[in-house]
Amino acid sequence: MRSWLLLAALLPGAAVASTQEVSLGTTAVVLTNGGSYNFPAPRLSLEATWSREAGSWRLGAGVRWAPAGRGSFPVELYARALLSTRLGPWRPAVGPELGLSGLPVIRLPTNGLPGDLPERQAAQLGPAYVALHAVPLRFAFGRFTASTLELQWGTSLNRPGSTLRLQLGLLHLGMTL
Amino acid sequence: MMLSTLLVLSTLAASPDPSEDVVRDVPTRHQLSLYARSGATVYLSQARTHGGVGGGFGVRDTVDERWLLQADANVLTGLGTAFAVRVGAGVQRRGWWAPAALVALTGLFGERMDFLTPEHPTFNGGPSLGLGLTLAPARFRLGSARVSLLELGVGVGTARTGLGLLYGLTVLEVGVAL
Amino acid sequence: MRLLFAALLFLAVSSCASRPALDEAALSRAGDFSAGVERARLMADVEALVDAHLKDTPLDCGLFTPSEIDTARRPVCNLTRERARQLVRERFESLGYTVTTHDVADPRFPTSNVIAELRGTERPDEVVVVGAHYDAYFAGADDNSSGVAAMLELARLASGRRFARTVRFVGFDLEELGLVGSTRYVQALSSERIVASLVFDCIGYKDARPGAQQGLPGFPIPDTGDFLAAIANEQSGPRLEELYTLGSRLGSPNLVRGVMVPEDGTGPATGNLMRSDHAPFWMAGQSALFLTDTANFRNPNYHKDTDDPSTLDPDFLADVTRVSAAALAFWAEGSRP
Numbered sequence: 001m002r003s004w005l006l007l008a009a010l011l012p013g014a015a016v017a018s019t020q021e022v023s024l025g026t027t028a029v030v031l032t033n034g035g036s037y038n039f040p041a042p043r044l045s046l047e048a049t050w051s052r053e054a055g056s057w058r059l060g061a062g063v064r065w066a067p068a069g070r071g072s073f074p075v076e077l078y079a080r081a082l083l084s085t086r087l088g089p090w091r092p093a094v095g096p097e098l099g100l101s102g103l104p105v106i107r108l109p110t111n112g113l114p115g116d117l118p119e120r121q122a123a124q125l126g127p128a129y130v131a132l133h134a135v136p137l138r139f140a141f142g143r144f145t146a147s148t149l150e151l152q153w154g155t156s157l158n159r160p161g162s163t164l165r166l167q168l169g170l171l172h173l174g175m176t177l
Numbered sequence: 178m179m180l181s182t183l184l185v186l187s188t189l190a191a192s193p194d195p196s197e198d199v200v201r202d203v204p205t206r207h208q209l210s211l212y213a214r215s216g217a218t219v220y221l222s223q224a225r226t227h228g229g230v231g232g233g234f235g236v237r238d239t240v241d242e243r244w245l246l247q248a249d250a251n252v253l254t255g256l257g258t259a260f261a262v263r264v265g266a267g268v269q270r271r272g273w274w275a276p277a278a279l280v281a282l283t284g285l286f287g288e289r290m291d292f293l294t295p296e297h298p299t300f301n302g303g304p305s306l307g308l309g310l311t312l313a314p315a316r317f318r319l320g321s322a323r324v325s326l327l328e329l330g331v332g333v334g335t336a337r338t339g340l341g342l343l344y345g346l347t348v349l350e351v352g353v354a355l
Numbered sequence: 356m357r358l359l360f361a362a363l364l365f366l367a368v369s370s371c372a373s374r375p376a377l378d379e380a381a382l383s384r385a386g387d388f389s390a391g392v393e394r395a396r397l398m399a400d401v402e403a404l405v406d407a408h409l410k411d412t413p414l415d416c417g418l419f420t421p422s423e424i425d426t427a428r429r430p431v432c433n434l435t436r437e438r439a440r441q442l443v444r445e446r447f448e449s450l451g452y453t454v455t456t457h458d459v460a461d462p463r464f465p466t467s468n469v470i471a472e473l474r475g476t477e478r479p480d481e482v483v484v485v486g487a488h489y490d491a492y493f494a495g496a497d498d499n500s501s502g503v504a505a506m507l508e509l510a511r512l513a514s515g516r517r518f519a520r521t522v523r524f525v526g527f528d529l530e531e532l533g534l535v536g537s538t539r540y541v542q543a544l545s546s547e548r549i550v551a552s553l554v555f556d557c558i559g560y561k562d563a564r565p566g567a568q569q570g571l572p573g574f575p576i577p578d579t580g581d582f583l584a585a586i587a588n589e590q591s592g593p594r595l596e597e598l599y600t601l602g603s604r605l606g607s608p609n610l611v612r613g614v615m616v617p618e619d620g621t622g623p624a625t626g627n628l629m630r631s632d633h634a635p636f637w638m639a640g641q642s643a644l645f646l647t648d649t650a651n652f653r654n655p656n657y658h659k660d661t662d663d664p665s666t667l668d669p670d671f672l673a674d675v676t677r678v679s680a681a682a683l684a685f686w687a688e689g690s691r692p
Binding site for chain 1: 424529623638
């Protein structure tokens with residue numbers, strides 16, 4: 001028992017004091033406008049993020065690629081500013097994210113139904129979005145970080161409130177530089 | 178074993194990592210902090226449904242490490258775009274595990290869904306106001322760091338918009354001392 | 356403390372309700388106009404439309420990929436429109452209207468919206484629209500022979516009368532395949548100002564038994580299916596208040612339940628309400644009210660071959676039509692002989 005306590009005492013907190021990090025992860029995103037012409041199933045994507053700490057802020061930028069995300073360019077680019085803190089190895093953070101998404105919200109019919117209405121709806125939406133990103137379970141062990149269940153919700157920037165973006169970060173593994 | 182324990186602890190004490198938060202037993206009467214939160218707020222009544230999911234920022238004054246005074250502003254989406262302003266006062270447990278209970282006045286502004294019924298035959302303007310209790314059982318502090326998970330709040334709304342219920346959920350709140 | 360009191364007082368005052376001011380003369384004209392609604396005529400029109408659908412040839416099933424369509428919800432191989440369109444046109448013509456059609460050519464889904472108009476005597480560029488889709492699955496009694504019958508009844512009452520504003524009746528095509536006719540119609544609209552629109556879709560089914568009405572989260576509606584849902588977006592909100600007040604003042608105080616959704620109506624919580632021909636109007640920034648008995652949230656015959664006239668409530672349909680007639684007369688500022 002005492003040897004485990006000793007080991008715990010040596011764990012970070014004694015992390016390497018580096019301010020930059022890169023991470024890779026997987027996320028699942030659902031985009032909806034509440035109508036019939038949405039993609040109901042979550043779209044899985046691979047994500048690469050760079051971030052650096054500036055005081056209590058964790059600033060970052062990244063790219064997501066959804067192989068089955070539909071659309072002609074299923075890639076997202078984003079930037080974040082998260083208020084973050086440390087409790088031992090636990091590194092939670094929360095803050096806004098701005099992004100550009102190539103994932104379409106509206107699903108044009110492929111079953112023979114006419115597309116007049118969904119085409120009109122799609123034409124009204126733009127690629128920019130704003131979201132609130134929460135990282136509740138991020139931990140640092142030495143130079144490595146692991147995070148799961150990152151929760152994000154947001155909306156399109158050109159018509160706020162007309163769409164809802166729900167994203168769940170499944171697993172992210174990172175390394176401080 | 179006792180000797181090795183002392184050696185390890187003395188090593189830690191001798192070379193503190195400046196980036197580490199170390200609990201300091203220096204009491205401060207007022208501790209101001211900035212916090213960011215992700216959550217949801219919804220007001221439900223026979224006359225309107227108001228709220229959504231989102232988050233925002235706030236400031237908190239912790240007095241004598243016990244009493245809490247805080248205010249935050251949030252942007253919500255899901256039912257149009259709404260804004261929530263919360264002002265709260267409460268109490269927390271001293272220590273690293275610091276569960277808290279707060280009484281909060283919440284005002285919801287902006288877009289919402291309104292209903293016309295025999296009891297409410299016209300649309301009422303004005304914000305949705307609610308007074309309620311928020312419980313934060315999974316709340317932790319270490320030095321200047323504050324983290325809270327899964328806070329739940331329930332309140333009642335004013336009669337002017339019809340008696341309503343106000344529900345609040347904070348998924349994650351992160352705070353740092355100013 | 357004074358500042359807090361002042362703030363609370365401001366909030367209290369700013370949230371005071373303001374009732375729509377209804378001119379008593381206009382109210383009286385609206386009441387007189389709506390009193391002409393005849394229950395028997397409505398049901399006769401429903402029967403005639405249902406008969407037209409049952410005798411019609413459905414759309415070619417080969418246009419669709421049925422395996423990719425939820426045919427329980429959208430029985431696309433049982434969609435008819437031609438005979439109903441003909442009936443609507445002939446009825447408008449028999450009432451003395453000059454009928455036009457808004458036709459859009461399309462290799463797979465050409466559409467034809469049938470239009471009858473009464474030009475306004477004082478402000479003809481201000482238009483009040485009454486619309487209902489005439490295509491239907493199976494017999495289509497509630498969806499939407501009830502709505503078309505109401506539109507035809509309003510056209511009958513309005514024929515030969517004068518209104519300050521233009522009154523336009525539009526039978527929309529192919530609503531069931533995704534609001535096709537109305538989307539194309541709104542796209543082609545000129546810069547005229549639509550003062551108000553009434554869109555009927557499923558207005559004939561009533562079931563007052565507890566539990567007959569299903570709800571949606573966040574919508575405080577009773578569990579008895581004995582009301583008409585009138586749905587507006589922010590822009591149409593004032594029209595909804597007027598419709599509601601007209602209903603209350605003219606003898607149907609508990610008939611209408613109103614919902615006003617934010618912005619143009621699109622959104623995750625309210626997108627499900629964009630399910631009929633009012634939606635293209637909302638998306639284009641034009642005023643429209645969606646009147647419905649809530650369809651599948653109440654009517655178990657929705658999109659089924661059991662949607663026949665015997666399942667409708669004629670008194671309910673007549674009450675809905677009367678409130679709508681009053682609203683039409685109020686907004687169009689008539690009628691006068």
